[in-house]
Amino acid sequence: MNKKSVHNTTTKVIIVEDNQTIREGLTLLLESSPGLECPASYESCEDMLAEVETVLPDLILMDIGLPGMSGIEGIRKVRGVQPEVLVLMLTVYEDNEKIFEALCAGACGYLVKNTKPARLIEAIGEAVGGGSPMTASIARKVVGFFSSSGKLEAVDDVKITDREREILSELSKGNSYSQVGDALFISVDTVRYHIRNIYRKMQVHSQSEAVAKAMRRGWI
Amino acid sequence: MNKKSVHNTTTKVIIVEDNQTIREGLTLLLESSPGLECPASYESCEDMLAEVETVLPDLILMDIGLPGMSGIEGIRKVRGVQPEVLVLMLTVYEDNEKIFEALCAGACGYLVKNTKPARLIEAIGEAVGGGSPMTASIARKVVGFFSSSGKLEAVDDVKITDREREILSELSKGNSYSQVGDALFISVDTVRYHIRNIYRKMQVHSQSEAVAKAMRRGWI
């Protein structure tokens, strides 16, 4: 929580958007909305980053396709110096890659540029209130990421036992067979036994391959 | 797209909820909403699964804490037989684990039980329309998952070279030193050389540990 927001009730929103028309339109919209103010707007992340520590915004409306530093990189940079600031993407990109890059970088919401003014104001309120505004289709993509990762790497019908998972986990920590045996209170030969079964089930022939595959499948 | 939904404009919503009062209240709400119908409701996943293939619902309102099979397991089961069906969670649980399990299992949205009737009806429309309705705080948790995974594992200042990354990648595919050498057109001993450097930089002493660590750091 920064000092400014304690002392006033308005939410400071700044804009990073290279298109001047859009930028000015947004500024007007924000300024005409009760509870919001727009103390500054920028046409590049570099400009924004130069001032962000004096302006201390509560929320940043961020474009992606910008001259110089991309909006994605801008998120990382600004959250490096102002970890509490909220970043709301407002862009034309609706492809998975951009969406996930932005969210991984720390954006708290993602809107597309044809969003109606009223919805945008509402979304800013949502973000400030602890939510993550997204368009319907983007929300579905985000949620869909989990159900696809739930399937993970189309597991070809193999199941691994708890014990085998433990063994793999120990191997991934760099333990040798005998160390794994000590850790799990079994003999080296039993470790071998389990690893044989793991290799057979996963159709691999080395520790590294087994560990890598297991990690991609979310087993360890 | 199932046959039924082609021939009528109403959305079939069924309910799985063990509390009779809530179940009946929801049924009334759905039936009184234009465009929605509620042909059936169940107090357990088992009951629902027995009829779902004849009822052919468009959407399922699903609780989690149920007698017998949990709602989470119910999602997996029902999507096994009806992959197109939408599942909207309606539960009291708001902890990360339940949320992510449900989404991984294939739920398309997640609401909590104190949701207002009007919002619930709206959410059903959103889900049918290709969205993923969630409460604000749950949306933030979902998005927060990405930003935390984006950080990966705090890297203790080490960098590996492109060549070293290639080597690790080959090892993770299960290739032996000589196979890696063949793949990258270098000798086995050079592979050894690179692996020595990798081990030194990462402070590990086995392939598995190196591969696991590299994957957690997003290097491969």
Add this chain to the structure above:
DNA sequence: ACCAATACGACACATCCATGCGGTTGATTG
């Protein structure tokens, strides 16, 4: 011109791994 970093190559050797074979025990399930 020199230094540091990177990539490449070679030899040696103790240890570890992958895989073959053979077993026993207990719990679950048809």
Add this chain to the structure above:
DNA sequence: CAATCAACCGCATGGATGTGTCGTATTGGT
């Protein structure tokens, strides 16, 4: 009760790995 399965244990062996030490070549930077 027989069958299955997970977990447990042992032994043998060729080949792979981890680590030591020694080189050369190229490249980018001060």
